[in-house]
Amino acid sequence: MTEKPQKRASCPQCHRPLRSCLCDLITTVDNQVHIQLLQHPGESQHPKGSAILLQLSLHHVTTWIGEQFPELEPAIKSSTFQDVLLYPENNESNCSQAFEHSTNDARPLRLWVLDGTWRKTYKMLQLNPALQNLPRFTPNPEQTSQYRIRKAPKDGQLSTLEACCHALSELEHSQEKYRPLLSSFDQFNQRWMSFQQSSK
Template sequence: MSRRAICTRCLRPASACICQWIVAIRPEVELIILQHPLEQHHAKGSARLLHLSLADSQMHIAEKFEIECLRSILFATEKTTLLLYPERSEGQNGVAESPPFDARCLASPDQLRLIVLDGTWRKSRKMLYQNPLLQSLPRLALNDMPSSQYRIRKAHRPDQLSTLEASCQALMLLENNTEKYQPLLAAFDGFIRQQQSLYEIPG
């Protein structure tokens, strides 16, 4: 039996390749995606498209990272490292309160590193719980966000964004640039339509 051809760039079956939606953008803020292993091969996931679109971004896959490995990811340089996550959210019992976010760091976006957890809310909470180093980071919380266009995966609330949407919104905030990431958000809409067509998901 022959194996399905796999795109070596997006790592999806050739028939479901998403490379047409990649938009080359160079962020000022360094983006690092920590992906839950169960998201790695999820057909509807948005993190791979995000990673391929943003120059010099990183993606690391694990639920619980070795401490020294995670330390080397988070603190590789002298940049200020922020975690994209609500300041407090349901289900965070046993999670240390995050240090305060110093808004003065917004003056130099090229000196910022943004950590994004890719997974469902339940998975991301578990990643936060199992990796105390993440709990030590100041958090960037997104408030008053537009409704998600991520209509191919279930969300509990309209303002719960996909990894790609949340990251774009955070980068627009940190870089004070609302236009830079619009092409990627527009391409994301095309990605969603593609998934709806491939998997017969209603709009």
């Protein structure tokens, strides 16, 4: 009788195999702008995904997993937040006007973020008209990505963690606040590359 292979022990917090646990890289940050992370199902278990470190580090982040979210429209309509979509400049993105923070609006900001490959997030945007109606915020295009373990289709495109950190830095007017988390992400990249080299 053939014995079933035993499952690898995993960390109860980050749910990674113990040998690739990233809990020591968690950098706790009390973000003022709340994050609503819309994560493609294929991204939720991706070992190279950056969102897991973001989810474990930020105080105010809610994750939705799926491609189409019929509950988005009522959630946004009944919101007490000023809702904004984090999405890059793109004439084909079907998004409404660019976001301009008004001092006359006292509502706290809430940032909606799509997590997945560029092709998948574009499809998610098309499947959810409620997102298309939100004002769009685009981080500074001059930011350089440190995401070396996954290749972006175009130069200048950032990982989900990097895009969120840069957006939060701009929206909260705090350049220093998110640098430790970006530093942890750089260590995450280095650790992954070292692990790949040792496995060869």
